[in-house]
Amino acid sequence: MEKYDFGLIGLGVMGRNFILNIAENGHTALGYDLDEEKVDALNKESKEFKVKGVNTLKDFISGLAKPRKVMLLVPAGVVDKALADLLPLLEKDDLIIDGGNSHPNDTERREKEITDQGFRYLGVGISGGAEGARRGPSMMPGGDEESYNLVKDIFTGAAAHVKGEACVTWLGKGSAGHFVKMVHNGIEYGIMQLISEVYDVMKHGLSMENPEMSGIFSEWNQGAVASFLVEITADILEKEDKKEGGFLIDHILDSAKQKGTGKWTSQLAMDFQAPVPVIDSAVSMRHLSAFKTERLEADSILKGPVGRIDEDQATFINKLEDALFFGMLITYAQGFELLRIASEEKGLGISLSKVARIWRGGCIIRSAMLDDFMKAYESDPQLPNLLFDTKLSATVNEKQDKVRDMIIQAVKAGHPVPGFMSSVGYFDAYRSGHLAANLIQAQRDYFGSHTYEREGEEGVFHTDW
Numbered sequence: 001m002e003k004y005d006f007g008l009i010g011l012g013v014m015g016r017n018f019i020l021n022i023a024e025n026g027h028t029a030l031g032y033d034l035d036e037e038k039v040d041a042l043n044k045e046s047k048e049f050k051v052k053g054v055n056t057l058k059d060f061i062s063g064l065a066k067p068r069k070v071m072l073l074v075p076a077g078v079v080d081k082a083l084a085d086l087l088p089l090l091e092k093d094d095l096i097i098d099g100g101n102s103h104p105n106d107t108e109r110r111e112k113e114i115t116d117q118g119f120r121y122l123g124v125g126i127s128g129g130a131e132g133a134r135r136g137p138s139m140m141p142g143g144d145e146e147s148y149n150l151v152k153d154i155f156t157g158a159a160a161h162v163k164g165e166a167c168v169t170w171l172g173k174g175s176a177g178h179f180v181k182m183v184h185n186g187i188e189y190g191i192m193q194l195i196s197e198v199y200d201v202m203k204h205g206l207s208m209e210n211p212e213m214s215g216i217f218s219e220w221n222q223g224a225v226a227s228f229l230v231e232i233t234a235d236i237l238e239k240e241d242k243k244e245g246g247f248l249i250d251h252i253l254d255s256a257k258q259k260g261t262g263k264w265t266s267q268l269a270m271d272f273q274a275p276v277p278v279i280d281s282a283v284s285m286r287h288l289s290a291f292k293t294e295r296l297e298a299d300s301i302l303k304g305p306v307g308r309i310d311e312d313q314a315t316f317i318n319k320l321e322d323a324l325f326f327g328m329l330i331t332y333a334q335g336f337e338l339l340r341i342a343s344e345e346k347g348l349g350i351s352l353s354k355v356a357r358i359w360r361g362g363c364i365i366r367s368a369m370l371d372d373f374m375k376a377y378e379s380d381p382q383l384p385n386l387l388f389d390t391k392l393s394a395t396v397n398e399k400q401d402k403v404r405d406m407i408i409q410a411v412k413a414g415h416p417v418p419g420f421m422s423s424v425g426y427f428d429a430y431r432s433g434h435l436a437a438n439l440i441q442a443q444r445d446y447f448g449s450h451t452y453e454r455e456g457e458e459g460v461f462h463t464d465w
């Protein structure tokens with residue numbers, strides 16, 4: 001019986017597309033899913049590609065060439081169960097790859113448990129949604145490098161390519177891959193929040209119609225903020241609603257769901273004491289959006305302006321574009337700084353230039369800016385923050401006036417722009433040689449005798465206030 005090169009468990013949105021991508025690149029691949037319909041659907045593809053779907057784990061395992069290479073693409077909550085079913089059927093040196101969005105702490109625990117039993121384990125982040133999985137995602141592998149080399153060719157063929165370079169590279173030990181994917185998603189939350197604030201101000205502050213907004217986003221997608229998320233926003237805004245007429249966007253409930261990766265980013269950033277306020281505010285805004293009933297009630301009690309922006313539309317739109325550039329750059333800067341801090345503390349050895357390189361294509365946060373980030377980290381791998389790069393700092397310095405002005409006008413007119421406010425607040429705090437934390441030290445000592453440090457003196461002090 002023919003043995004297959006690669007096995008995939010979970011033939012849903014990502015798994016089905018990824019297995020076809022692998023097969024299209026000349027590898028034979030075997031798929032398994034609990035859902036028989038998904039297995040049948042895969043078998044319908046077998047005329048075109050060397051793929052096959054099977055209904056039992058036993059057939060799946062016996063059909064794979066040794067050492068087996070098995071990737072899981074199942075929801076985070078069922079990974080342990082899927083592993084418990086799988087492990088008893090495997091043999092020493094078989095490789096298990098978790099390709100889903102797993103929490104980095106879970107990946108570390110699983111890597112230890114699984115390698116202790118003689119198997120190999122990789123935690124690999126994959127980004128790009130259904131289309132990326134099918135045509136070329138960005139892939140973020142972490143774990144033992146020797147194990148990665150077993151699937152390096154398969155992954156390199158499947159990944160997106162930018163300027164001839166594959167958007168995949170081994171990122172570091174342990175949870176490095178899943179940590180990078182988690183931060184990717186945190187940045188994704190931040191940029192989505194900023195774009196939604198722009199949309200809100202355009203719609204309610206400038207009274208713009210959907211096709212007009214779509215046109216602006218399309219135009220922006222040719223410039224400094226060119227990115228996948230800006231591109232799809234242009235598409236979304238012009239989509240008509242087949243059910244009730246008008247535009248689909250106007251029929252969608254203003255209450256966003258989440259699977260949790262943005263929240264994990266904020267939680268772990270807190271653990272590492274890495275400031276990521278744009279991401280935090282994006283996570284909070286998703287929570288606030290879900291308070292629909294409460295918000296409707298508050299709308300009748302809490303009064304404020306919901307007014308027009310009093311500036312010429314073209315001038316204000318130009319400010320919005322610069323604000324989006326500024327906010328996006330700050331969001332990336334926060335994400336990269338979190339990666340730097342966590343990588344150092346955990347000893348993961350993540351190269352930030354490699355991260356920027358593999359995020360340039362295939363993934364949800366791909367954008368024109370990533371080329372500059374890659375160059376910044378290539379010229380100085382020790383860069384503490386992207387804002388220290390000469391070119392990037394000059395750009396934010398130049399754009400900040402327009403961002404401030406945009407925020408002032410949006411706030412005066414009563415439109416919520418917490419993502420942008422967080423980006424400027426972070427920028428102003430980060431560039432402050434003196435923050436007001438001296439007062440916080442004094443207050444802590446006043447109420448709790450926590451002591452304080454003095455400027456230019458060693459040691460700690462306490463005052464009987």
Ligand SMILES: NC(=O)C1=CN([C@@H]2O[C@H](COP(=O)(O)OP(=O)(O)OC[C@H]3O[C@@H](n4cnc5c(N)ncnc54)[C@H](OP(=O)(O)O)[C@@H]3O)[C@@H](O)[C@H]2O)C=CC1
Pocket residue numbers: 009010011012013014015032033034035038073074075076078081082099100101102126127128129130259
């Ligand atoms: N969708 C996306 O855009 C992206 C998703 N991801 C991540 O990829 C992973 C997979 O996501 P996605 O493809 O969207 O999920 P789906 O829910 O679409 O697919 C998961 C599939 O796995 C099956 N499954 C669940 N448990 C088992 C098991 N023990 N054995 C075999 N099959 C099982 C499910 O079957 P059933 O439905 O019957 O339970 C389902 O068909 C997740 O971690 C997700 O966060 C990452 C990037 C993008």
Ligand SMILES: O=C(CO)[C@H](O)[C@H](O)COP(=O)(O)O
Pocket residue numbers: 101126127128129185188257258259260261262364
């Ligand atoms: O990983 C992804 C994209 O990169 C997934 O689409 C993820 O599910 C998005 O996160 P959330 O559901 O929390 O919005």
